[in-house]
Amino acid sequence: MTTARDQMTTPAVDVPVPSAGTGPGRPAVGALLLVAAVVAALLLPDAAWRTAAVLALGAPGSYLLGAGLTDRLSGRRPPAAGLTSTGLAPVAAGRWTALNSPTSAVPSHGLHTYAQTYAVDLARSEDLDHPGGGPFARPERFVTFGAPLLSPVDGEVVTVVDGMRDHRARCGLTGAAYLLVEAALRSLGGIRRVVGNHVVVRGADGVHVLLAHVQRGSATVAPGQRVPAGAVLGRCGNSGNSSQPHLHLQAMSGPDPRSAHGLPFHFLLDGRAVPLPPDRAELDF
Secondary structure: OOOHHHHHOOOOOOOOOOOOOOOOOHHHHHHHHHHHHHHHHHHOOOHHHHHHHHHHHHHHHHHHHHHHHHHHHHOOOOOOOOOOOEEEOOOOOOEEEEEOOOOOOOOOOOOOHHHOOOOEEEEEHHHHOOOOOOOOOOHHHOOOOOOEEEOOOOEEEEEEEOOOOOOOOOOHHHHHHHHHHHHHHHHHOOHHHHHOOEEEEEEOOOOEEEEEOEOOOOOOOOOOOEEOOOOEEEEEOOOOOOOOOOEEEEEEOOOOOOOOOEEOEEEEEOOEEEOOOOOOOEEEO
C-alpha cells in the first residue's frame, strides 16, 4: 500500500499548468451590478423595494468592482512563465468534488488577491445535493463538516488559526445573495475574515500550502511543529467566507497570502501525478 510519505517521493512528471488570465472579470460584473442598482433606484415605485434592491445589488457590486480593480493594480499576478506544478499528497480521504477549479478557469476564484490564482475548493460529493434545512442550514447537516484534513507535504507548520466560529450555510439563491453582501463586509476585516480558520504548512521546497475554512477548535498542530505528509491537521469546517462546509486549498510562494503569489499544484495518488479535476468533477483520495 502506498503511503502519503511514499507519494511525496514520487519522481517529478510533467503536469499541464493552467494559463493565468482566463478567468471571469470581476470589475465588469461589479459594474453591471452597480448599473442594475441605479436602474432599480430609478424605476422601482416602492421605497422599501428600492432600498432592498440598492443594498442587494449595490453592496456586492461595489465589492466586486473594488476587489477586481485592486487585484489588477496590486501586482499579485504570478509570473507569466517558468511555473511548475507542485505535487501534493492527499489532503483528505474518500470521494470529493472540485469546485472553482483552476483547470476550468484561471484565476480560479476570479481574483489573484490572497494568492488564490490556482486555488481549488473541495467538498464531499454527497454534499452537492442540498441536505435540507433551508438556505441557512446548520453545517452539521453536511458530510464534509468534520472530515479530517491531512497535511499535503512533509514540512513545518507556520500558521494556525482556529478560533473563529463555523456559521450556517448560505445555499440557493437566497443564501448566495446573502453571501455576496456578507463577502463585501468580510473583505473589510482582512484576510482572516475571508479564509476563516486555517493552517499553512511549508514544504521542503519552500512552497507553502494553505488549508482554509477549518472547523473551530479542531487544529491538532501548532506553529513550528514538523509534520509528515498525511498527518491530521484539523477538520473541515465552515468558517470565513464560505457558502457551505468545504476545503479551500492553495499553494503559495510564501507564508502570507497577502504578499505571496499563487502557485499551481497537482496531487500524487498511488504513485501517479493527478491534475486537479475541472469544476463538478470527482476525485478519489
